[in-house]
Amino acid sequence: MGNNLQAARRWPRWVGGAAGLALLAAAPAARAQQVLLQADVANDTIPSRTGPNRRYFGHLYVGYALAVGPSGLGVQRGFASSELQLGGRLKRRLGPYFALNADLRYAYLRYRLDPGVPRPGPFGAGFESQYFSYHQVQGEASLRLTPYRRRGNTVGRYLDLLAYGGPALATTYATEGPGPSGGRLEVVAHRPDYLARWLGGVGVRVGSNSVALVGRYRLSDALRGAGLPEPPRWQLGLEVGWF
Amino acid sequence: MGLGLLASPAQGQALAAGGGVVARPLPRRAAPPAARYWVRFRDKRGVAFEAARYFSPAAQARRRRQGLPAADLADRPVRPDYVAAVQARVDTLTLVSRWFNAVACRATPAQAAALCQLPGVAEVVAWPVASHLLPARRQIVDQQNSNEKGAASQAAVTPADYLLARQQTATLGRPALSRAGLLGQGVRIAVFDVGFRGVERHPAFQPLLREGRLAATYDFLKNQPAVFRGGAHGTEVLGCLAGRLPGPAGPGPDSLRLGPALGLAPAATYLLARTEGLASERYTEEEAWLRAVEWADQQGADIISSSLAYTEQRYFPEQMDGRHSLIGRAATLAARKGMLVVSAAGNDGDDDWVRIGTPADADSVLAVGGLDPATGLHLAFSSVGPSADRRLKPDVSAFGIVLTCTAAGGFERMEGTSFAAPLVAGLAACAQQASGGKLSAMELFRRVREAGELYPYYDYAHGYGRPEAGRLLARLQGSLPAVAPTFDFVVHDSLVAVVLRPAATLPLAQPLPLVAESDELAPGTADWLAPPTPARPPGTPTATAPNVAPVGQEHPAPVGEAPALPLSPAYPARLYWHLADARGVLHRYEVRATTQRLVVQVPRRLARAGNVLRVYYQGYTGQYGE
Numbered sequence: 001m002g003n004n005l006q007a008a009r010r011w012p013r014w015v016g017g018a019a020g021l022a023l024l025a026a027a028p029a030a031r032a033q034q035v036l037l038q039a040d041v042a043n044d045t046i047p048s049r050t051g052p053n054r055r056y057f058g059h060l061y062v063g064y065a066l067a068v069g070p071s072g073l074g075v076q077r078g079f080a081s082s083e084l085q086l087g088g089r090l091k092r093r094l095g096p097y098f099a100l101n102a103d104l105r106y107a108y109l110r111y112r113l114d115p116g117v118p119r120p121g122p123f124g125a126g127f128e129s130q131y132f133s134y135h136q137v138q139g140e141a142s143l144r145l146t147p148y149r150r151r152g153n154t155v156g157r158y159l160d161l162l163a164y165g166g167p168a169l170a171t172t173y174a175t176e177g178p179g180p181s182g183g184r185l186e187v188v189a190h191r192p193d194y195l196a197r198w199l200g201g202v203g204v205r206v207g208s209n210s211v212a213l214v215g216r217y218r219l220s221d222a223l224r225g226a227g228l229p230e231p232p233r234w235q236l237g238l239e240v241g242w243f
Numbered sequence: 244m245g246l247g248l249l250a251s252p253a254q255g256q257a258l259a260a261g262g263g264v265v266a267r268p269l270p271r272r273a274a275p276p277a278a279r280y281w282v283r284f285r286d287k288r289g290v291a292f293e294a295a296r297y298f299s300p301a302a303q304a305r306r307r308r309q310g311l312p313a314a315d316l317a318d319r320p321v322r323p324d325y326v327a328a329v330q331a332r333v334d335t336l337t338l339v340s341r342w343f344n345a346v347a348c349r350a351t352p353a354q355a356a357a358l359c360q361l362p363g364v365a366e367v368v369a370w371p372v373a374s375h376l377l378p379a380r381r382q383i384v385d386q387q388n389s390n391e392k393g394a395a396s397q398a399a400v401t402p403a404d405y406l407l408a409r410q411q412t413a414t415l416g417r418p419a420l421s422r423a424g425l426l427g428q429g430v431r432i433a434v435f436d437v438g439f440r441g442v443e444r445h446p447a448f449q450p451l452l453r454e455g456r457l458a459a460t461y462d463f464l465k466n467q468p469a470v471f472r473g474g475a476h477g478t479e480v481l482g483c484l485a486g487r488l489p490g491p492a493g494p495g496p497d498s499l500r501l502g503p504a505l506g507l508a509p510a511a512t513y514l515l516a517r518t519e520g521l522a523s524e525r526y527t528e529e530e531a532w533l534r535a536v537e538w539a540d541q542q543g544a545d546i547i548s549s550s551l552a553y554t555e556q557r558y559f560p561e562q563m564d565g566r567h568s569l570i571g572r573a574a575t576l577a578a579r580k581g582m583l584v585v586s587a588a589g590n591d592g593d594d595d596w597v598r599i600g601t602p603a604d605a606d607s608v609l610a611v612g613g614l615d616p617a618t619g620l621h622l623a624f625s626s627v628g629p630s631a632d633r634r635l636k637p638d639v640s641a642f643g644i645v646l647t648c649t650a651a652g653g654f655e656r657m658e659g660t661s662f663a664a665p666l667v668a669g670l671a672a673c674a675q676q677a678s679g680g681k682l683s684a685m686e687l688f689r690r691v692r693e694a695g696e697l698y699p700y701y702d703y704a705h706g707y708g709r710p711e712a713g714r715l716l717a718r719l720q721g722s723l724p725a726v727a728p729t730f731d732f733v734v735h736d737s738l739v740a741v742v743l744r745p746a747a748t749l750p751l752a753q754p755l756p757l758v759a760e761s762d763e764l765a766p767g768t769a770d771w772l773a774p775p776t777p778a779r780p781p782g783t784p785t786a787t788a789p790n791v792a793p794v795g796q797e798h799p800a801p802v803g804e805a806p807a808l809p810l811s812p813a814y815p816a817r818l819y820w821h822l823a824d825a826r827g828v829l830h831r832y833e834v835r836a837t838t839q840r841l842v843v844q845v846p847r848r849l850a851r852a853g854n855v856l857r858v859y860y861q862g863y864t865g866q867y868g869e
Contacts, residue, residue, distance in 0.1 A: 033842060036817060037621055037704060037834040041629070044597065047561050152557040 052155045052209075052243065057091040065214060065237020067111060072229030074117025080131075083109040083235055087138070096146070101160065103140035109133060109199070111222070111231040120227065122194050127177035132195055134222075138166035142205065155241075157208045164216070165200025194225050201233070210241040277334045279526070280355045281370035283345040284325045284363050292319040301431055301458070301512075301543025308680040309581045317342045317576070318540075325363045332357055338530045342537055342576050347530055370526070400488070400646070400654050405503075407656065408488060408646040410616055412507055415641060415670050416712025420507060423716060425673040427508030429680070431458065432672055433539035433582075434665070435532060435549045436480055437519040437795050438473020441650030445478065447486040447505070448648070451513065456485075459542050462517040463531035470517045475650030476795055477515065479657055480550045482648030483665040485509050505647055507669030507712075514542050519551055519795055526557065526569075532602075533573040540580050545675050546687075547582055548668035549574075550661035552589035552600025552626070552794040560598045564631040565605030578607030578684040583675075585668040587660040588612045588637040589626030590791040599626045599636045600794065609671070609688050610636045611664040612706060613643020617785045619814035620834060621704035624791040625660050628703035633828045637706040638688075639695050641666040644785055658787055659797035667691065667710060674715050693718055700859035702821055702832040729860045730818075730842075732867040739867055740844040741820065741858050748840060818842045818860045825853030 050056045063085035067075065075081045087105020094100060110133040113123060123130065142162035173192050179185035203216030216235040223230060294314035295303065306313060320341050329346055330336050333354050338347035347370055350358065358367045420426070439460075442448050451457055460470040470477070486505035516535040519528050532549070539547055558568060565571040574584045588610045589600040603610035603626075613625035621627075622643040628636030641663040649655045671691050675682055682690065692698065694715035695707025717723050729747035733740040791797060820843055821832035835842055837860070847869060850856045855868035 034836040034838065035833055036618075036836055037832075039627070039702070039704065039833075040831050041703060041829050042831075044627075045629070053559075153555040153559050 051153045053093065053151060053153045055093050057093070057155075057243075058088065059091075059241050059243040060086075060088050061239050061241040062086055063105075063214060063237055063239040065216065065235035067232040067234070068236050069232045069234030071232040073111070073123075073223075073231045074114045074119055074229075075231050076112045076114050080112035081110065081232065083107055083237070085138075085239075087140075089241070091144070099144035099146065099158075101140070101142040101144055101162075103138070103142070103164070105138050105140070107134075107136045107138050107166075109136065109222075119229070122173075122192070124175065127175040129177070130173070130175040132173040132192075133171065134168040134195065134199060135170040136166050136168045136199060138164050138199075140164035155207070155209045155243075158206075160205035160207070160212075162203045162205060162216075163200070164203065165198065165220070168195070168197055168199060171195035171197075194223055194228065196220060196222050196224050203235075205239065207239070210243060212239040212241070213237075214239050277349040277351050278355075279337070279347060279370040280333075280350050280358070281345055281347055281368050282329055282358055283343065283365045283368075284321060285365045286363065287316060287319045287322055287344060290319045290322050294318065298541055299543045302541055303543070305431075305543050305545055305581060305680065309683050310681075311581050311683075317344070317580075321346065322363065325361075328361050328363075329358060332361070337527070338534060340533055340537065342533070342573070404646045404654070404656055405488070407616055407642075407644070408505055408654075409503060411483075411642040411645045411666060412504065412669075414614075414619075414709055414711075415507060415666060416710075416715070417504075417507060419711075419713040419716060420670075420673050423677065425676050425712075425716075426504075427511030427669060427672040427676055430508065430511045430546065430672040430675050431514060431542070431544045432484060432508060432511050432668060433514040433516060433535070433542070433544035433547045434477060434481055434484065435516045435518045435535050435547065436474070436477030436551070437521055438475065438517050439470045439477040439481060439515050440472055440475045441478050441648075441652060442481060442515075443471045445486075445648050445650075445652050446489065447482060447502075447654075450487065450509070451485050456510070456512045458512050458514050460515040461535070461538060463534050463538075464517055464520055464527070470515045473517055474519075474521050474795075476519075476550070476661065476797065477517070478650045479647045479655075479797075480548065480661055480665050481513070481515070482506070482654075483645055483662045484548065484669050485511065485513060486648040488654065505645070506665060508672040511669075511672050514539055514544055521796075529553070529568065529570040529573075532570045536573050536577045536582070536584075540577065540582060544582050545680065546668050546671050547574075547577060547584045548665045549584060549602065550587045550659075550664050550794055552587055552591075552603055552660075554589060554591055554596050554598075554600040554793070558601065560596065561631045563598055563601060563604040564634075565601070565608070568601040568604075570602045571605040571608075574602040574605045574608045578688070581684050583671055583684040583687045584608045585664050585671060586610055587664040587794045588628075589794050590624045590659050590661075590797070591626045591793070592621075593623045594790060597627060599628055599630065603636060604630045606630075606634055607685060607688065609667065609691060610638050610706070611660060611667045612637035612640040612704065613658075613660040613663045614640045614705070614709060615785050616642050616644050619709070620784075620817075622658075622785075622787060624658070624787055625663075625704070628706070629828065633826070635701055635706060635827075636703070638692050639667060639706045639710045640704075640708060641710075644787070655799045657797055657799055659791055659794060661794050661797055670694075670710055670712060670715070673712060674719070677716060677719055690715055690718060697819060697859050697864070700819055700821070700857055700864040702819065702834075703829060704832070726863045728865060729863040730858060730865065732856075732858075732865065734847065734867075735844075737847055738844045739847050739850060739856060741818065741842050743818075743837060743840040743842060743860065745840070747816075747861055748837070816861050818858065820845075820856065820858045822849055823855050823857060830854070 065083045067081035085105050085107045087103050089101050089103045092100045110131055112131040115128055140162055142160040145159045146156055171191050173189045176186045198220060200220045201216055201218035205212050205214045214237050218233045221230060321339055321344055326339060329348060333348040333350035335349040336346055355367050358364055460468050462470050482505050484506040487502040487509060489502050518531040518535045577584050586603040586608045588603050591597060599610055602608050613622040615622045625643050630636045643660050643663050644658045645662040646654055647657050647662060671687055674690055675687055691710050692707050694710040696711060697708035701707050730741050730743045733742050816837055818835045818837050822830045845856055850867055851869045855866045857866040
């Protein structure tokens with residue numbers, strides 16, 4: 001059902017009639033007809049296999065999480081140390097209570113270091129600003145538990161138990177401070193050895209339809225090398241789905 | 244929220260008065276989370292029941308008129324010992340339904356399992372509900388502000404809006420009803436909605452209040468009689484049934500007798516029930532609807548106007564068959580009890596859902612779609628059929644863009660199938676009045692469908708089209724005269740062509756402008772109308788909001804240039820055609836403008852094996868099949 005354009009896209013379903021009517025449409029007499037409303041019921045009423053509470057459901061989402069929890073590295077809190085995620089999710093419904101999710105996403109994780117805290121090398125002192133970051137491709141698998149037995153074609157409320165991981169395609173350590181001969185000195189080190197190449201962890205997500213609260217715990221070390229204190233392993237953030 | 248209220252003893256008493264529902268406080272104990280269950284009983288043996296005491300005089304009179312028994316088994320109350328046994332074993336009872344001989348309750352799985360062992364329990368099934376209920380949005384309108392807004396809104400009624408107000412009833416045959424003196428007198432219409440804020444103050448409803456035609460009200464969410472609160476959607480819907488524009492002497496209660504009516508049943512008696520919450524879609528609303536429909540039956544309602552549709556928050560499109568939802572089954576039972584349920588089809592025609600919602604999917608419910616006043620054709624946002632089991636839905640159509648009353652005391656142009664439904668409910672009320680109240684619900688249902696402009700042609704966008712009172716009244720008095728054919732099927736080798744007859748291509752006779760009715764404003768007395776605004780050419784489809792809100796939550800129509808409506812409700816002649824199979828299920832349908840005599844050609848093989856090509860043009864329906 002729909003307007004002319006929508007219905008015109010559905011003509012190919014009329015396998016036999018299409019040829020004849022297409023010929024008619026080419027004739028001057030048929031062209032003069034103005035179709036005000038058109039619907040192909042057979043096509044319009046095909047049950048969908050995809051949807052928020054169907055067998056398959058895919059959607060995009062954006063997430064933002066703050067680094068929280070204890071850390072010996074002395075990182076700045078709040079937006080200075082956080083992770084931004086842009087990704088897509090494919091959900092496979094397993095029944096009224098369970099579903100499996102597979103995510104693929106880009107994640108940008110950054111920890112900004114507090115300049116007033118002494119720390120061992122390779123992180124130097126005397127900078128006004130220093131941070132290190134990871135540009136990652138992450139995969140995530142999660143098991144979704146939905147507490148309600150029955151609902152319509154909506155995602156509803158859910159609890160996800162998740163595990164994620166992925167390579168850091170690019171890592172950066174950057175500092176900024178006064179130069180030795182005046183002015184300002186900005187130093188950027190790309191892919192330094194002490195930043196980990198792989199990150200991964202586990203977490204939990206509690207959501208209602210397109211909004212979710214996410215907590216993650218990083219199991220892998222973000223810094224390579226003995227004796228280096230770890231940045232915060234916990235993240236707490238928000239995800240908003242686009243559907 | 245609803246459950247919290249049910250748990251309070253004082254409100255439990257109110258429940259008993261309103262719907263026979265009892266409740267008791269939730270005990271504090273550590274237990275698995277309670278879920279909602281539906282407990283159906285086996286029998287009603289030994290239950291004392293006096294129909295004369297339970298039913299109001301109006302309800303008894305309606306049953307007598309329709310030839311229905313004074314009461315049947317479904318009217319008897321649920322056995323108190325069964326109810327008490329369940330109540331003693333569960334956390335909360337939320338609903339006791341005599342029609343379904345069942346209760347809804349909140350219980351743990353262990354409690355539910357124990358219920359199965361009780362004598363008299365036929366089945367215990369999980370009943371879906373959201374456990375974290377959100378409070379309904381409370382909207383308190385300051386009296387002074389509302390009066391000021393009302394004055395402003397009233398002044399904002401433009402000539403185009405005034406014309407729309409006249410057209411929305413004229414297209415359904417208001418002149419014929421006026422001539423027959425049919426204004427819904429003596430018919431009881433129950434309106435179920437989200438709230439009726441401002442009805443008690445709105446000048447348009449003062450005749451209703453002054454003449455005592457507001458028979459009863461009840462809020463089935465809050466369990467109290469007050470319904471002039473909550474949302475204003477009910478006010479807008481009621482405006483399309485009983486609202487009136489100001490009369491010639493200007494605003495004021497005494498002038499309203501002569502004000503043009505916005506609906507077709509301004510003289511009917513009304514029952515107002517609040518069954519719908521504002522904040523979220525909850526299954527408790529369906530329970531409230533069931534309680535309300537049993538209450539309406541008790542109060543003697545003839546017609547129920549229900550402008551709500553539940554869709555994807557609770558159901559899948561393939562469940563829209565009238566049997567999956569509680570509200571659909573309740574509506575079917577209402578028809579068996581002699582009440583015609585008129586329901587909005589839904590506002591999902593241009594979103595992913597597309598289909599009608601429930602209870603419009605029930606086969607006994609008159610589902611009403613929306614028409615564009617500017618073109619007389621289906622509005623894009625109006626939900627389409629068929630039902631999931633391929634029955635025709637919507638049944639009929641009426642204007643989906645209307646002028647109606649607002650909670651602020653004024654008038655506003657609104658869009659949504661919520662407003663098409665009460666327009667048709669008003670027509671049904673007049674038909675019931677014309678029959679002396681003797682038509683059964685399904686007979687009335689059939690009469691309204693047969694009064695459709697397109698009948699016996701139909702499609703899944705318009706149903707049988709716009710019902711018209713003249714046809715309806717004529718059919719009540721006998722059959723309509725046969726219509727002369729307006730086209731022919733011309734059969735070629737492989738095609739069948741539809742060719743208009745020359746006489747049918749002549750311009751249609753245009754009725755005179757509708758200025759002769761008693762409540763029509765004379766030009767000199769309509770000085771309160773705002774100056775005219777630029778209008779788009781007649782026949783231009785009306786631009787609607789990108790996404791019309793779901794039924795029950797509609798907003799005012801987008802502000803912009805109003806479409807220029809034709810002075811009379813006549814639209815250019817269009818040719819409708821569809822291909823149907825032997826069961827009447829449509830495969831395809833179209834509406835075409837007629838700019839030449841050869842309008843459509845269809846391969847003949849599509850009209851074989853029981854399939855038929857059916858065509859409607861200017862009142863005549865013909866079909867071709869091989």
